[in-house]
Amino acid sequence: xxxxxxxxxxxxxxxxxxxxxxxxxxxxxxxxxxxxxxxxxxxxxxxxxxxxxxxxxxxxxxxxxxxxxxxxxxxxxxxxxxxxxxxxxxxxxxxxxxxxxxxxxxxxxxxxxxxxxxxxxxxxxxxxxxxxxxxxxxxxxxxxxxxxxxxxxxxxxxxxxxxxxxxxxxxxxxxxxxxxxxxxxxxxxxxxxxxxxxxxxxxxxxxxxxxxxxxxxxxxxxxxxxxxxxxxxxxxxxxxxxxxxxxxxxxxxxxxxxxxxxxxxxxxxxxxxxxxxxxxxxxxxxxxxxxxxxxxxxxxxxxxxxxxxxxxxxxxxxxxxxxxxxxxxxxxxxxxxxxxxxxxxxxxxxxxxxxxxxxxxxxxxxxxxxxxxxxxxxxxxxxxxxxxxxxxxxxxxxxxxxxxxxxxxxxxxxxxxxxxxxxxxxxxxxxxxxxxxxxxxxxxxxxxxxxxxxxxxxxxxxxxxxxxxxxxxxxxxxxxxxxxxxxxxxxxxxxxxxxxxxxxxxxxxxxxxxxxxxxxxxxxxxxxxxxxxxxxxxxxxxxxxxxxxxxxxxxxxxxxxxxxxxxxxxxxxxxxxxxxxxx
Amino acid sequence: xxxxxxxxxxxxxxxxxxxxxxxxxxxxxxxxxxxxxxxxxxxxxxxxxxxxxxxxxxxxxxxxxxxxxxxxxxxxxxxxxxxxxxxxxxxxxxxxxxxxxxxxxxxxxxxxxxxxxxxxxxxxxxxxxxxxxxxxxxxxxxxxxxxxxxxxxxxxxxxxxxxxxxxxxxxxxxxxxxxxxxxxxxxxxxxxxxxxxxxxxxxx
Numbered sequence: 165x166x167x168x169x170x171x172x173x174x175x176x177x178x179x180x181x182x183x184x185x186x187x188x189x190x191x192x193x194x195x196x197x198x199x200x201x202x203x204x205x206x207x208x209x210x211x212x213x214x215x216x217x218x219x220x221x222x223x224x225x226x227x228x229x230x231x232x233x234x235x236x237x238x239x240x241x242x243x244x245x246x247x248x249x250x251x252x253x254x255x256x257x258x259x260x261x262x263x264x265x266x267x268x269x270x271x272x273x274x275x276x277x278x279x280x281x282x283x284x285x286x287x288x289x290x291x292x293x294x295x296x297x298x299x300x301x302x303x304x305x306x307x308x309x310x311x312x313x314x315x316x317x318x319x320x321x322x323x324x325x326x327x328x329x330x331x332x333x334x335x336x337x338x339x340x341x342x343x344x345x346x347x348x349x350x351x352x353x354x355x356x357x358x359x360x361x362x363x364x365x366x367x368x369x370x371x372x373x374x375x376x377x378x379x380x381x382x383x384x385x386x387x388x389x390x391x392x393x394x395x396x397x398x399x400x401x402x403x404x405x406x407x408x409x410x411x412x413x414x415x416x417x418x419x420x421x422x423x424x425x426x427x428x429x430x431x432x433x434x435x436x437x438x439x440x441x442x443x444x445x446x447x448x449x450x451x452x453x454x455x456x457x458x459x460x461x462x463x464x465x466x467x468x469x470x471x472x473x474x475x476x477x478x479x480x481x482x483x484x485x486x487x488x489x490x491x492x493x494x495x496x497x498x499x500x501x502x503x504x505x506x507x508x509x510x511x512x513x514x515x516x517x518x519x520x521x522x523x524x525x526x527x528x529x530x531x532x533x534x535x536x537x538x539x540x541x542x543x544x545x546x547x548x549x550x551x552x553x554x555x556x557x558x559x560x561x562x563x564x565x566x567x568x569x570x571x572x573x574x575x576x577x578x579x580x581x582x583x584x585x586x587x588x589x590x591x592x593x594x595x596x597x598x599x600x601x602x603x604x605x606x607x608x609x610x611x612x613x614x615x616x617x618x619x620x621x622x623x624x625x626x627x628x629x630x631x632x633x634x635x636x637x638x639x640x641x642x643x644x645x646x647x648x649x650x651x652x653x654x655x656x657x658x659x660x661x662x663x664x665x666x667x668x669x670x671x672x673x674x675x676x677x678x679x680x681x682x683x684x685x686x687x688x689x690x691x692x693x694x695x696x697x698x699x700x701x702x703x704x705x706x707x708x709x710x711x712x713x714x715x716x717x718x719x720x721x722x723x724x725x726x727x728x729x730x731x732x733x734x735x736x737x738x739x740x741x742x743x744x745x746x747x
Numbered sequence: 748x749x750x751x752x753x754x755x756x757x758x759x760x761x762x763x764x765x766x767x768x769x770x771x772x773x774x775x776x777x778x779x780x781x782x783x784x785x786x787x788x789x790x791x792x793x794x795x796x797x798x799x800x801x802x803x804x805x806x807x808x809x810x811x812x813x814x815x816x817x818x819x820x821x822x823x824x825x826x827x828x829x830x831x832x833x834x835x836x837x838x839x840x841x842x843x844x845x846x847x848x849x850x851x852x853x854x855x856x857x858x859x860x861x862x863x864x865x866x867x868x869x870x871x872x873x874x875x876x877x878x879x880x881x882x883x884x885x886x887x888x889x890x891x892x893x894x895x896x897x898x899x900x901x902x903x904x905x906x907x908x909x910x911x912x913x914x915x916x917x918x919x920x921x922x923x924x925x926x927x928x929x930x931x932x933x934x935x936x937x938x939x940x941x942x943x944x945x946x947x948x949x950x951x
Contacts, residue, residue, distance in 0.1 A: 275777040343788060351781040355772040364756045381784065385792040389799060393890070402879050402886040404803060420808030420883065425799060432795070464758060472754075716758035 179703055191277035192703050193262045196284050198594065200258035201587075203284075204251050207291050211246035212662050214239040223655025225636045234322035236635035237306030242294075244309030245331070248437065249338060250291055252579055256444040257342070257380065258287060260586055261349050261373045263594065267693035268370050270358025270711045270733075272704045274348045283348065286341035293334040300326035307331075308633070310434070313405040313426050317398040319412060329398060332391045339384045339391075349377045358692075360713030364468065365732070367691045367717040368461065371468055372447020375475040376440045382479070383436035390429035397421070427489050431482035438575050439478040443471055445582035446513055449535045451717070452589050453517055455689045456532035457524030458728055460718035463516045470509035477506040487558045496555040503553035507546070514543060525721065525728075529687070530604035534585035537612045538578050545574025548623065563633070566626025569619045577615045584611070584668065591675070592682030593693060596700045599679060603671040610664030617657035621650050690729045691717040782929055786936045789898060793940055796891065797947065803883050804951065811884050812877050814949060821864040822945060828857035829938045832931040839924030847920070848913045851927055854934065855906050858899060865896050891944045895937065902933050 180186050187195055218239045221231045231239075262280065266273055274280045297304040306322035307315060315321050317328055353366070353374045366374075393404040397418070405426040406418035446467075454461040461467060483491060483499040517539050526532065548570040552558045561567065584607070591599050630637075630647055637643055684699040697707040711733040719730035773780055803809070835850025869889065879886040909926040912918045918926075 276781060343785070347781045347784050347788075350784050351777055355777045355780055357772060362756070362758075363753055364758045381788045382791050385788060386795050389792060389795050392894075393799070396879070396886065396890070400879055403808075403883055404799070404886060417880070420806050422803060422806060425802045428802070429795065429799060460759065465755070468754065718759070 186703075189281065191273070191281045193266050193274050193277070193280060194594070194701065196280055197259050197261075197263035199284050200254055200262060200287065203288055203291060204255040204259060207246055207295070208251035208255075209665075210295070211243045211251060212665060214243040214246075216659060216662055218243065219655040219658040221635060223652045233635045234306060235303070237308070238304050238322050238327070240633075241306050241309055241311075241331075242298075242304050246294070247576065248309065248441070249335070250294065252441045252575075252583075253342070253380070253437070254287060255583060256441060256579070257349065257373060257377060258284065258345055260369070260444060260448065261345070261377065263590070264369055264693065265349055265352050265373060266356065267593075267696070267701065267705060268367050268691055268717075269353065269356060269361050270692050270706070270713060271352060271356035272706060272710070275352045275356050276348050279344050280348050283341050283345035286337060286344065290334045290338035290341060293330055293337060297323065297327045297330035297334075300330065302326050305331045310427075310430060311394070312430075313394060313397065313421075313423050314407065314409055314418070317394065317406075318409070318416075329395065332395045332398075335391050336388060336395075339388045342380055342384055346377045346381045349373060350381070358710050358713060361692075361732075364465070365713060365716045368447040368450040368464070368467055368471075369444070370447065371471050372443040372445070372450075375471050376443040379436045379443070379475050379478060380440045383433045383440065386429045386433035390426055390433075393429075394426065424486075424489055424491055427486050427491075428483070431485045432479070434485060435482040436478045439474060441575055441579050443475065445538070445579045446471065448586045449538050449582050450513075450517065450520075451691065452531050452535045452585050453520050453539075454718050454720065455589075455687050455691075456527045456529055456535070457521050458527070458720045459520055459524040460716075460720055461516065462519040462522075463512070464716065464718065466512055467516055470512045473509040474506060477502060477509070481506055484553055484558075487555050488562045493555075500553055500555050504550070507550060507553075510546060514539065514546070529588075530599070530601060530608060531585045531589035531687075533605070533608045533612075534581045534588065537608065538581040538585065541573055541581060541612075541615070542578040545570060545572075545578055549574060560629075561626060563631050564626035564628075565622045565630050565632050568632050569622035569626060572615075572619050572622075577619065581611070584608075587668075589687065590693075591672075592686050592699075594700060595676060595679075596682055597675050597679035598682040598686065599675040600671050603667055603674075607664055607667045607671065610667065611661060614657055614661035614664060618654050618661060621654055625650060688727075688729050690715075690719050690731050692732045695731050695733050776925060778925065778929055779932070782932060786933070789936070789940065792894070793891075793944065796887075796894070800887050800891075800947070800951075803887065806883070808882070809884055810882050811951070812872070812882065812888060815868050815871050817864060817868050817871065818945060821861050821868065822941065824857055824861045824864060825938055825941055828854045828861060829931070829934045831857055832927065832934050836924065836927045836931045839920060839927050842920055844913075844916070844920050844923070847923060847927060851906070851910055851913055851930070854930070855903065855910060858903060858906070858934070862896055862899060865892055868892070888948060891948065895941055895944055898937055898940075902930065902937065905933070906930050 180190070186192075190196060190199075217228075217231060218236060220228055221236050262274070265271075294304075302323050302325050304323050305311070305316065305327035307317075307324075307328060311328070311331065317324055321328075323331075353370060357366075393402075396402045397404050397406050401417055403418045403421035405423050406416075406421040407423065408419040409416045450461050450467060481499055481502045483495050484503045487496055487499075521536070548566070552561060552567065552570055588599060588604055591597070625647055626632075628643070628647060630643060637648075682699065684696075685694040687694070692711060692713065693701075695711060696702075696705055712735075713732050714735050715730060715732055717732055719725075719732075721728050722730055831850050831854035833850075835847045835854060838844075838846030838850055869892070872885070872888075877885045877888075879889045905926075909923065909930055912926070913923055
């Protein structure tokens with residue numbers, strides 16, 4: 165019963181014939197994954213351009229007349245929200261989750277294909293609502309990506325009439341889309357696994373996506389609740405979050421509400437959100453490192469446990485975003501402690517990645533470069549997290565560029581490096597074409613070195629006391645001239661890094677048109693998605709017969725084996741050498 | 748194997764291989780597993796709303812509103828709707844398509860009565876001057892009941908699809924029973940949530 169559409173006969177599998185059925189209203193998880201990815205990348209490019217505009221203002225204040233204080237805050241708000249929710253969350257779960265889960269666990273599709281299709285179209289609707297806010301009177305909201313009330317809905321904040329409403333509406337629609345997708349991913353991982361694919365044989369990518377999806381299902385309701393409550397505060401003037409306020413000399417009809425309540429709800433979503441992005445990245449990077457170092461992942465079980473522990477802990481650290489919010493100071497001690505504890509499983513993962521590389525047969529392919537770049541960057545960003553996790557250090561640093569540097573390193577650059585690692589790694593599988601290696605390396609070095617040119621100096625600016633959120637520093641006396649010079653150099657680096665991303669786009673387009681046909685398994689990877697009968701996999705993934713899994717996904721360089729990898733679906737006993745070693 | 752034993756398996760060893768040949772997954776149908784996760788999400792939603800309720804209640808301006816007695820009647824109607832769907836499901840299991848149809852229909856009608864009853868509670872409160880803006884306790888009342896009603900409406904969509912197929916009679920009884928079963932499970936759970944919400948609003 166549970167596997168009616170998963171069983172070996174294809175009778176229930178309806179193959180669409182028309183172009184629209186195949187590529188537009190498609191229920192095929194692979195097509196939906198590509199739809200998610202393209203939409204997320206396009207909306208991400210908008211956010212990239214917004215970051216350019218922001219940096220132009222910070223680096224060269226006053227030089228561009230169309231950037232005023234209002235538009236600056238609109239850029240930062242939209243940049244943050246798009247990057248975190250509409251790009252990274254959608255790409256990791258909607259994109260990679262959709263593509264990888266069924267292929268990696270040996271299923272023909274998601275268990276609810278129709279819901280899956282609906283999930284994408286509702287996501288697209290959320291994106292359209294969000295983009296529409298650029299065209300309404302007053303423009304998009306400039307409340308900051310955290311949308312803190314009371315200022316988010318009051319006069320004086322850009323977009324306080326239309327922009328904020330569209331933002332809240334878009335978020336609610338996004339959460340609906342995510343819930344539809346998320347239920348699908350979780351149920352598919354639990355129910356759709358092929359014979360022999362036990363939980364502890366799943367590749368870490370699937371583990372990361374699986375646990376991240378559960379986090380999302382638990383965390384997004386907090387954003388939903390706070391979004392609905394703020395919409396009511398805005399539209400019908402309830403006072404959930406709004407205290408008594410005098411605005412522009414006029415007493416507003418709000419009273420008694422608690423802005424800190426919003427912050428609690430927001431960060432109860434917001435902190436797990438970091439791990440909703442990070443856990444899939446952790447999983448994917450583990451698989452790529454292992455494949456390209458021709459070595460099994462070090463400490464597989466510990467990696468799984470660490471993912472689970474991080475997922476659990478991520479729900480009891482949220483108030484470390486609120487040390488300066490005026491909440492009860494005793495909370496700070498508790499949340500600082502949990503924050504430091506979460507560093508333990510995270511550090512275990514980092515050690516295991518490094519130990520996987522240790523004495524590995526490292527192939528410095530493009531995906532490998534991005535993955536190693538991720539490990540570097542994640543360590544950098546993670547270490548500054550230890551600073552900010554402590555109340556006493558956080559209070560003076562909280563409003564400075566140090567925070568910007570920290571979170572861009574740890575949840576901006578790091579996951580994006582994994583996104584690219586993954587896109588390059590699975591490009592031959594998704595498209596059947598090989599990408600251009602040279603352009604790939606150029607893209608890597610430009611992105612990797614460039615982001616360091618942006619964010620390393622920001623740590624320094626932060627320690628110098630340079631406040632964030634300012635649109636113009638107006639020659640403040642405490643900021644030395646060198647800081648302005650540094651800001652210019654950061655801006656130039658940001659422009660260059662942004663431009664390097666177009667190398668990737670060009671690479672994709674050129675490779676799709678002129679790229680040479682990829683082999684079915686160019687990285688000689690052991691996991692199941694590389695063992696499909698067709699490349700790229702056809703609708704239904706596995707032809708007539710579902711694969712049977714006989715081993716874990718990391719049998720690389722098994723001593724005595726004829727090949728340096730043993731695919732997951734290779735029966736045991738066929739390779740005597742391997743059998744001997746395994747006992 | 749319990750979950751801890753499963754997570755302790757060494758996937759690279761041969762010993763593990765023996766224990767790992769079985770097909771994964773629960774025996775329950777996929778749709779039931781999906782529904783359970785969804786109900787989990789719904790619970791989180793109402794749990795967070797409760798947390799917000801208590802935080803906001805701690806503020807100075809809170810004045811509880813009197814709950815209209817009609818809510819008790821509505822509660823009984825919802826209990827009856829839940830029972831009707833259970834009856835429909837049991838009839839389906841016994842292979843009785845006719846009774847299943849009747850139970851399903853009754854469940855839907857009773858739920859509609861419940862929703863109209865809730866609407867009338869809203870109107871009563873408004874006519875007495877308990878607007879959402881006058882006090883946060885009123886706002887929370889509307890928010891709790893409104894979100895619950897929205898979830899019931901979402902359930903009515905699933906119910907409508909099952910009802911439609913039952914009317915047309917083009918679905919075999921097992922499939923129809925599964926759909927009724929899913930509806931019944933959802934209704935029972937939302938009934939629990941309603942009792943929780945009603946209790947919360949009555950006690951505090």
